[in-house]
Amino acid sequence: MTTAEDKLKERVKELTCLYEVTSIIVNSDYDQLEASLEAIAYCLKRAWQFENVTEVFLKTGEFQVQTEDFKHDMVTLVSKIKVFNKVEGEVLVGYPSNKYTFDDFLVEEQTLLNNVALDIGNLIERKQIRDSEAITRRQMERTDRLHILGEITAGIAHELNTPLANILGFAELLTDKITDKEAVRDLEKIMDSAIFSREIVKKLMFFACEMPQEMKNVKLIPIVISVIKLLEPSLRAKNLKLTKAFDSTDIKLKADTVQLTQVLFNLIMNAIYYSPEGSTITVHILETESHISIEISDEGKGIPNELEDKVFEPFFTTKPIGEGSGLGLSVVHGIITSHKGKIEHKSNTPKGTIFTVDFPKL
Incomplete structure (x- = not known):
């Protein structure tokens, strides 16, 4: 690159890339993050001096995208992607190694790549914060729901205990007074059902933490x-x-x-x-x-x-x-x-x- 016009064109391409990357990030759908990263990769491809042979590889966490003809034996510029000050990936921009060398890259291109990597890291940070908030909110909602259920089941258990005791007590009294064997068998079924129901009540009281502990x-x-x-x-x-x-x-x-x-x-x-x-x-x-x-x-x-x-x-x-x-x-x-x-x-x-x-x- 020799002329001022060429230099100006390159600066315009770099600024256009930064603008497009910012727009992609602002409008990014966190549930379709891979599509946003792919769009950023193609923005970078268009911003380099020899854009017709430029290829991009981007990897962060579970996501990995690249332009069509990227090869790992290319001569590349590299910038690390940091998420909460921890390296979580990298972005590479390369030329074919059989025709180009590291000297064919511009100093400004490394700066551009570092800025884009920083923006990507910020995007991943915001996604992780959003995911963490969603998990915390679900946990709070679940805790609140279980607390309400505990109060309801404790009330139900207390209300059912008295009638179940009455059913069981009066059924036992009747078995002592009735001599008809079929009627006694029916009463025993009533008592078995009452005992079964009482066990359910005990379990409800366990859930509500109402049972005495030793x-x-x-x-x-x-x-x-x-x-x-x-x-x-x-x-x-x-x-x-x-x-x-x-x-x-x-x-x-x-x-x-x-x-x-x-x-x-x-x-x-x-x-x-x-x-x-x-x-x-x-x-x-x-x-x-x-x-x-x-x-x-x-x-x-x-x-x-x-x-x-x-x-x-x-x-x-x-x-x-x-x-x-x-x-x-x-x-x-x-x-x-x-x-x-x-x-x-x-x-x-x-x-x-x-x-x-x-x-x-x-």
Whole structure:
């Protein structure tokens, strides 16, 4: 480049590129970010001195785009893409190495590339902030929903306790007075139904954290092993392998033994139910300075995205009618919350689900 006119043309191309990149970023759809990055790549291609042979490669995080004829053996200018001051990718602009050298690039082109890389990093930062805000908002909405459900179920449980006790009490009195065997059998069915309903009420009260607890220092591993032994017939029925991994055999926590057993039973039983025959269930217990973590993973189909926020809600179940009340995980959630712990789930790799329960240390 020798003339002032040529230099002016190049400056115009560079300014046009910056303007177009800014417009793309301002109007970017965060859910279609790859299309925006591809548009930026072609803006860069047009801004270089020898635009007819210029090719661009851009990679950041999960996204990777390039112009049609980009080759990795090209002579290139490179600029790193930083997201929150951490290198998360790079953008390369190149010429064919058989005809061009590094000296064919302009100093201003490196400056332009650095500015575009900075803009891309800012775009990714805004997307991550938006995604984080959306996750936080969903968590707050779910927590609020579970809190409301807890209050409702506690009220329902208290209201049902008295009539159920009356039904059960009067039915027992009638069995002592009636001699007709068929009538006695009918009364026994009434009592069985009342007892079953009372158990449902207990589960509702567990979810609402209304049941009295007997908190004491307990050894976790013997309880885990006891639950696994209890479920061995179910494991054998589906030819499932259960592997155990404990950081220590002397892990202690403050808990209600019965409720802790119920948590472990429900979570492992759920893993068994959703596991395909011949697969593996893993129970992993980790201990840190601040908490005790129980991970139970299976190799089932996993939890669909649209159901992730519902799994701990009362009466929600994906099991067929008659195979589940939808109270198992909601009860587990209530127990863990009352122990000042938390429960989360995530996808297993390559398939399945991992439930993680965290309890604070003694």
